[in-house]
Amino acid sequence: MGLRLHNTLARRTEDFHPVVAGRVGIYGCGPTAYGPAHIGNFRTFVFYDLVHRYLEWKGYQVRFVMNLTDVDDKTIRAARDEGVSLGHYTQPWVDRILEEADVLGIRRFDLYPRATNYIEEMVQIVQRLLDRDLAYTTEDGSVFFDISAFPTYGRLSGRDLEKARQGERVSADEYGKEDVRDFALWKGTKPEDEKVGAAWDAPWGRGRPGWHLECSAMALAEVGETLDLHLGGEDLIFPHHEDEIAQSEGATGRTFARYWLHVKHLRVEGKKMSKSLGNFITVGDLLEEGVSPAAIRHQLLSAQYRSELNFTRAGLEASSRAVRRLVAFGERIREHPVAADAPPTSLLDLADQATEAFNRAMDDDLNSAAGMAALFIFVKRANAVLDATEALDPGERERAVRVLESLDQVLGLLELSERSHVVDASLREWVEERIRARAGARERKDWGAADRIRDELAERGIVLEDGEGGTRWKREEGVG
RNA sequence: GGCGCCGUGGCCAAGUGGUAAGGCAGAGGACUGCAAAUCCUCUAUCCCCGGUUCGAAUCCGGGCGGCGCCUCCA
Incomplete structure (x- = not known):
């Protein structure tokens, strides 16, 4: 089976073939470090994680680089305002962005370059563009890319350049461009830049890099001249990625990225969310409300990355229940009795079908919704098998557990919820003592005493579950 | 105004020409001292109208409705 991806550049879904068979170089546009990342950012980053994990699951050797933008208009302004x-x-x-990424089970990428560490590379790119007459300098020491010298400009976003020129509102032309459509590669230094240390020397004058240039420099330096995959939110198609292509290809003469994948923006409770509107929620907010990380992750993966996804509390509740079902199944199958002479069941077939269906769904442009459905079909049918089976053949049980773990290598749901089940030892001791006391009461059929203990534990947020092998307990989960 | 996306059961969401995956909720059942938890079973003809086709949720046309980008933004 082969992976197919929707390539924004081609406007259709194409077979995926990396430049070098078996190896994939990926660059994902990361966040700007000027505030907390919101849940919408994390839809994108969880998607990056899905790409990362799935390609590795398929056996590719992956190099995944995600940048952290640490110098731009907003960070400079904020640093100046705070006087740091x-x-x-x-x-x-x-730090906070990476912490929250960890919380959501986003595996660490190979590298998180920061723009300020790649000034030299940026200067080199600009120099090459100047040498090739693809860029020009202005009086204040700024450098602009000359769009008229790059015929394929606009290909990624599919826009008509002439119309763009006419429709564009001519903003305060601070840096003196020749054409409103030209974009800044380098911005001549201003007093506030100097104040916060955001100014560097360059052959054509002191200044700081333009935002688009940062990504090109880090991608070319750390992934290579031709990326297999370039990822980002849909808002970046224009102008950010369009400009990245122009300056990168202008400098190297090579194809910058073969496949461009763009994640659709998330909405929250039905409304558009963006930093500028200030209506964003963060992972930290959700954790404070008691929402489990696995529920957040589940909801972010519950729709395919190119389709609309409305992030809601109701959805989190549903996601939480869904994850719980998965966890319960994992525990159940691991603990199901085995016997060497157990008769064969359909479990092996179900395991094969699950892997096959999952693979097919994910190969089809990373359809995580369908991929998760494949897993849940397995859970449902395997549960039915367990209901009807006293004991399993050890090999069958082993196989089923392994498939569950394998699919979770990509989805990362069980992995996350297991991580959050760690409880401190003193609490554990106390709870277990209470459970023993209750067991004694139950043996005496003193139901009143037994129920009082159960209530006592409930007040501390401990939920009991009486089962065949005794009483189990867990912490009550909050919303989600 | 330009470019583009979407409209599937109470909610979320797959499926894109062969007769509706999955999750949540709901109902019924199993289990239980009672619970909780868990498991099983059941519940849709796909916004409307017209067309193409042996056959359409899936293709085409027209409506109605929702949304995104075009500006810093994942």
């Missing part, structure tokens, strides 16, 4: 250097301002946000 750029690095002082951005570092805490970088």
Whole structure:
């Protein structure tokens, strides 16, 4: 089976073939470190994680680089307002973004380059563009890319350049471009830049890089001249990625990225969300409300990345229940009795079907919704098998467990919920003592005493489950 | 105004020419001292109208409705 991806550049779904068979180089546009990332950002980053995990699951050797933008208009302004250097301002946000990514089970990528560490590379790109007459300098020391010298400009976003020119509102032309459509590669230094340390020397003048240039420099330096995959949110198609292509290909003469994947923006409770509107919720907010990370992750994966996804509390509740079902199945099958002489069941077939269906769904442009459905079909049917089976053949049980784990290598749901089940030892001891006391009461058929203990535990958020092998307990989960 | 997306059961969401995956909720059942938890079973003809086709949720045309990008933004 082969992976197919919807390539924004081609406007259709294509077979995926990396430049070098078996190896994939990926660059994902990361966040700007000027504030907390919101849940919409994390739809994109969880998608990156899905791409990362799935390609590795398929056996590719993956190099995945996601940048952290730490110098741009917003970070400079914020650092100036707080009276600190750029690095002082951005570092805490970088830390928090990575922490929250960890919470959601986003596996660490290979590298998180920061723009300020690649100034030299950026200067080189600009120099090459100047040498090739694809860019020009202005009086204040800025450098602009000359769009008229790059015929395929507009191909990614599919826009008509002439119309764009006419429709464009001519904004305050601070840096003196020749054409409103030209974009800044380098911005001549201003006093506020100097104040926060956001100014570097370059042959044509002191200044700082344009936002688009940062990504090109980091991608070319850390992934290579031709990326297999370039990922980003849909808002980046124009102008960010369009400009990345122009400056990268202008500098190298090579195809910059073969496949461009763009994640549709998330909505929250039916409304558009964006940093500028200020209506964003963060992972931290959700955790404080008691929402489980696995529920968040589940909801973010519940729709295919190119379709609309409305992030809601009701949806989180549903996701939480769904994850619980998965976890319960995992526990159940691991504990199901085995016997060497157990008769064969359909479990092996079900396991094969699950893997096959999952693979097919994910190969079809990373359809995580269909992929998760494949897993849940397995859970449902395997549960029915367990209902009807006293004991399993050890090999069958082993196989079923392995398939569950295998699919979770990509989805990362069980992995996450297991991680959050860690409880401190003293609590554990106390709970277990209470459970023993209750067991004694139950043996005496003193139901009143037994129920009082259960209530006592419930007050501390501990839920009991009486089963065949004794009483199990767990912490009550909050919403989601 | 330009470009583009979407409209599937109470909610979320797959399926894109061969007769509706999955999750949540709901109902029924199993289990239980009672519970909780868990498991099983059941519940749709796909916004409307017209067309193409042996056959359409799936293709075409027209409506109605929702949304995104075009500006810093994942």
